[in-house]
Amino acid sequence: MTELFNLVIKSAFMDNMIFAYFLGMCSFLAVSKKVSTANGLGLAVIFVLSCTAPLNWLIQKNILDEGALSWISSDFATIDLTFLQLLMFIAVIASFVQLVEMIIEKFSPALYGSLGIFLPLIAVNCSILGGSLFMVQRDFNIQEATAFGFGSGLGFWLAIVALAAIREKLKYSHVPNGLKGLGITMLLTGLMGLAFKTFIGMTL
Amino acid sequence: MSTEIQEKEVIKIKQSESLISKRRRKILVDPLDDNNPISIQVLGICSALAVTIKLEPTIVMSISVVFVMIFSSLITSMIRNYIPVRVRIIVQLAIIATLVTLVSEFLKAFNYEMFKVLGAFVGLIITNCIILGRLEAYAMGNKPYDSVLDALGSSVGYAWIILVVAFFRELLGSGSILGWKVFEAIGWDTFPTNGLFVDSIGAFIILGLLIWAQRTRNGYIEN
Secondary structure, X not given: OHHHXXXXXXXXXXXXHHHXXXXXXXXXHHOOOOHHHHHHHHXXXXXXXXXXXXXXXXXXXXXXXXXXXXXXXXXXXXXXXXXXXXHHHHHHHHHHHHXXXXXXXXXXXXXXXXXXXXXXXXXXXXXXXXXXXXXXXXXXXXHHHHXXXXXXXXXXXXXHHHHHHHHHHHOOOOOOHHHOOHHHXXXXXXXXXXXXXXXXXXOX | OHHHHHHHHHHHXXXXXXXXXXXXXXXXXXXXXXXXXXXXXXXXXXXXXXXXXXXXXXXXXXXXXHHHXXXXXXXXHHOHHHOOHHHHHHHHHHHHHHHHHHHHHHHHHHOHHHHHHHOHHHXXXXXXXXXXXXXXXXXXXXXXXXXXXXXXXXXHHHHHHHHHHHHHHHHHHHOEEOOEEHHHHOOXXXXXXXXXXXXXXXXXXXXXXXXXXXXXXXXXXXX
16 A cells, blocks of 8 residues: 555656656646646546556556457467557547546536637647556556556646646746747746656655 | 629639649748747647657657658548548547557667667657647648648658757757767867756756747747
8 A cells, every 4th residue: 555655656746747758748838827727637637547547557458468368268369469559548548538528518617618628638648648658668557557647647737736826926027028938938847847856866 | 793703713723723832832831930839839849858868869759750740631631521520539549549550660670779769759649739739720621732731841840849959958968969979079078968958857948948049039929
């Protein structure tokens, strides 16, 4: 149990999706103008990531890996479907995002309105596909995969809400014309990344 | 009156456009600077920064993105009238994922070292927002040839930015260009390489400064 908890902390802070791997930058930059919207997107990402990671883990172990199909019949023991990995993962993620979109539209039309075009873009949020690919690369078991998905989502939520808070304050400061918007946000992200780097020396 | 207008429209359509007309040149050149996918439209930053530690993987990445982008635009544009609107995202993702799988298998077969370096990031081309964004915004509503031009412009616009970022990161972070030690070659052995640029932070800062320079040059101001 402690190991799982450590994994959550580690993937949220030390291996933060945004500051360590640059994943999910598009929505991170585009949806961080207001704290409330950023919060909604962050929560959606936590939910999608912690559900798709174990789902994709099951697919990887039971369908895609070499010999994984042997539970159907021993004839399939030599089949290696790893090349279908990207297609399967993205299909799972895209359909799952569609589901979340329908749920949010039903229960919170206000949030649906403010997230607008970025909801379908969660499907192409790199952090979600990246979560699944890293999980395979690092050879997790299913509990670890879930913990990793949840922790990564948590890190994303933390980062996007923090950036949105800074950008709300930034409205009142005088930024050079060319640096307005994306430029200053990139520099800010760099500084935030520097702060997150202090977690690296920690051992859990 | 109405027939006149109709006739005019018919004539307009029948006029064949030259292969590189003014409009088409604009489609091709616009994303390079004035409408750059990274620095103006804020798309595709995700995979852009992760591979830019060294110049060489960045070049491989750029070529892969150009390839995937052009062919996914071509295919989407050719079948655009048969794609049901409700499932278009999944159809587009399937097209992109197939092409990316091709690239990744090709790399695995012919340049395994590079495949190891790029790792999961080849797969992450699928989620490169530029590709899906251009398919959604352009290839779904335009003819194949125009879509290919648009794809070429956008992907080259993406490529030059990440190449510049990679150049500075490799130069300042490792003191080399394409693995060739520049500072030792000019006799400055004690050049202090900065670990910050190998790290993600350097990428953010270089990209921020690059965007600043580019926007100052073309006068784009974001509100």
